[in-house]
Amino acid sequence: MSYSAENDARLLERYPLLRELPATRFSELFANAGVMRLPMGTVIFDENQPCQGFPLLLAGSVRVIKSAPNGRELQLYRVGAGESCILTSSCLLGHSNYRARGVVEQDVEMVVLSPAAFRALMADSAPFRDFIFGLFAERLTDLMELVSAVAFQKLDQRLAALLVSRPNPLRTTHQALADELGSAREMVSRLLKGFAEQGWLRLGREQIEIIDPTALRRFSEL
Amino acid sequence: MSYSAENDARLLERYPLLRELPATRFSELFANAGVMRLPMGTVIFDENQPCQGFPLLLAGSVRVIKSAPNGRELQLYRVGAGESCILTSSCLLGHSNYRARGVVEQDVEMVVLSPAAFRALMADSAPFRDFIFGLFAERLTDLMELVSAVAFQKLDQRLAALLVSRPNPLRTTHQALADELGSAREMVSRLLKGFAEQGWLRLGREQIEIIDPTALRRFSEL
DNA sequence: TACGCTCTGTGATTTTTGTTACAGACACCC
């Protein structure tokens, strides 16, 4: 299997909707679109930067964050393979610049569509449009929930919710959790200690093992 | 001028993009779409409610809010004439229910498009699609800024920003401002008193007169 | 004018969150 054909296969696997395109159209769009690889920590885009193109993620994940002048940050959402950074569509369609930062969380492989190709697809592929709209809709509701959580929920509840929403032995640092919540590391440490004392989880270096997810979930929904 | 023709004229005035439609298509869509009038305070939609149709605002404004179980609320954004509640598009396109509440702020007149008509328009009118995408993009960035403000800015700065963003002698109650910020009335009263002592504004019953908008703006951007 | 209503002012107190400042624990590398 040739290199390019392999890429095409992966692309179609991740983005089944692209099968709807006539073969000639497909190769026309992706003929010269190489796969881009970005290691963890790469800043894909940043605030007030114009938009270069539209990424289709084949593997990896990206954190989209807002960061405050004092160094604190807050995660707006996460983009995984098969999704696409809707913020980019927003830039491309709204003709504005980025208003957040995108950082590679797990090594990314992606194909980047030129703005022109993106617009063309939007114009004449109904499935692609639906896909983009669906993502938009999802992000919008996610963001509304996020605003609501930040405004009304206490940090302990938000932390509990975050913990149960992630893989179980969770390998991460307190600082990373704080950055996801938009808070400070000490707060997270304190709260985690509290949870541990309740017997809800066990703590280790860069490791959180949840023992009683039910209790945590109940607490988060209080 | 007949009643219906007058409505059509107003609709086209508010939504110039509809002029792009062939006349037959236009009348087909809006033939039986009467103008709906809703007085202040009406709850147009609410959380977990399915979506009835797509509104095109001719006049008035709608506050889209999240409300907490303890009675506090927070405004997500405002929808004015010529705009449209993007949340509704989100529902219609994402097939989900509303995740916020819409309340009429100033008496509303609107035309409601059926879900079917909305989908049809999306499918075959490029200008309409662009319009909707533009609104989506705008809301998305607005919401991101809101999250950022709620997470990182102090209440006094947010209040200052809110004040300068509104018509000058501002006629409203402290409670209404608190609801817009997602905070409590007492906080707003206290902070306003502080601003008044700085000589930045003058307070009256249901009235705030800004004297020094520059100082307020500078403070809000601190 | 007297009553009732909503709106505002304000102090006291509590809760929640953030900050500062270290000390110890652990992991990796030489």
Next chain:
DNA sequence: GGGTGTCTGTAACAAAAATCACAGAGCGTA
């Protein structure tokens, strides 16, 4: 094994925001 850097625990403190509890002001109206 010792040094170095990151990660975690924790206490004391400061700041911001929320809550409670009223008093009084302004306004419409009976």
